[in-house]
Amino acid sequence: MSDIREGRRAVVARILEGDGRASHADRRAAFDNAGLGEPLQSLIDKVAKSARDVTDEDIAAAKKSGLSEDQIFELVVCAAIGQATRQYETALAALDVATKKTEKE
Amino acid sequence: MRLTILDTGHGFGTKALFALIRAVSRQPVLDVIRLVRYRPDFYGKPMQRVTHEAMRGPSPWSVADRELMAAFVAKTNGSEWCTRAHTAVAQGAYRDEAKVSGVLSDLETAAIEEPLRATLRMLRKVTREHTVDADDMRVVLGAGASREQIEDALAVCFSFNTMGRLADAFGFFVPGPKAFEAGAKYLLARGYR
Numbered sequence: 001m002s003d004i005r006e007g008r009r010a011v012v013a014r015i016l017e018g019d020g021r022a023s024h025a026d027r028r029a030a031f032d033n034a035g036l037g038e039p040l041q042s043l044i045d046k047v048a049k050s051a052r053d054v055t056d057e058d059i060a061a062a063k064k065s066g067l068s069e070d071q072i073f074e075l076v077v078c079a080a081i082g083q084a085t086r087q088y089e090t091a092l093a094a095l096d097v098a099t100k101k102t103e104k105e
Numbered sequence: 106m107r108l109t110i111l112d113t114g115h116g117f118g119t120k121a122l123f124a125l126i127r128a129v130s131r132q133p134v135l136d137v138i139r140l141v142r143y144r145p146d147f148y149g150k151p152m153q154r155v156t157h158e159a160m161r162g163p164s165p166w167s168v169a170d171r172e173l174m175a176a177f178v179a180k181t182n183g184s185e186w187c188t189r190a191h192t193a194v195a196q197g198a199y200r201d202e203a204k205v206s207g208v209l210s211d212l213e214t215a216a217i218e219e220p221l222r223a224t225l226r227m228l229r230k231v232t233r234e235h236t237v238d239a240d241d242m243r244v245v246l247g248a249g250a251s252r253e254q255i256e257d258a259l260a261v262c263f264s265f266n267t268m269g270r271l272a273d274a275f276g277f278f279v280p281g282p283k284a285f286e287a288g289a290k291y292l293l294a295r296g297y298r
Contacts, residue, residue, distance in 0.1 A: 002162035
């Protein structure tokens with residue numbers, strides 16, 4: 001089977017702990033979709049929950065609040081990977097429970 | 106593209122590469138390439154490694170099955186760019202356009218095997234509701250999918266729930282079908298590296 005464990009760990013470590021233009025705290029907050037100020041929080045929440053609804057205005061508002069394009073790039077990446085990570089880990093945990101039960105039966 | 110840096114912020118060597126891609130493919134450079142080639146050490150390189158393993162690594166699923174999952178996750182997210190891109194790849198991989206369009210228009214009546222259908226239903230729930238439980242997984246196992254198949258499908262789901270969000274948030278330009286066909290040929294020949 002395919003094995004993305006090491007690769008996934010590496011990408012999450014890179015975006016959250018490596019060098020960047022956004023602060024480590026903001027990258028972590030974007031990844032967790034929690035604890036950012038407006039208007040950034042609204043943008044990050046949309047990326048996590050309904051990215052197709054992100055508008056030009058959302059990005060413009062983030063820029064106007066003083067964020068650089070590089071910071072927005074990093075924070076949006078963190079938000080996308082953060083949400084996909086929560087989905088993935090929730091599903092794997094459910095699979096663990098389901099396969100353990102099956103083995104016992 | 107909503108960030109200028111993703112359109113034109115690349116270094117000289119990367120811009121030369123884009124010119125080469127345009128010359129060889131006679132198509133515009135797809136925005137996904139602009140994204141993964143922008144400060145590639147931050148996102149592009151480490152993420153492409155994950156996506157390549159999920160999509161082309163060893164798996165009980167065929168490449169075509171996994172590209173279909175990618176297209177299906179994209180469709181569930183309402184990501185037009187990713188749906189078009191991976192519909193083209195899946196159709197090329199299966200050499201069967203009807204099979205792919207059948208799944209994307211109605212999963213329940215599509216002509217596919219039950220383990221794949223049950224897996225796609227579960228991926229739809231993960232993608233739409235962000236959660237699934239053990240009962241959902243038991244249904245997929247009961248339909249004949251193995252634990253390995255489910256794990257591999259979740260790896261595809263992870264990659265494309267990331268990619269689709271970025272395509273939509275950054276506002277990828279949706280080109281004509283020929284550009285996606287060229288992209289599909291590349292992905293089938295070379296993968297995601």
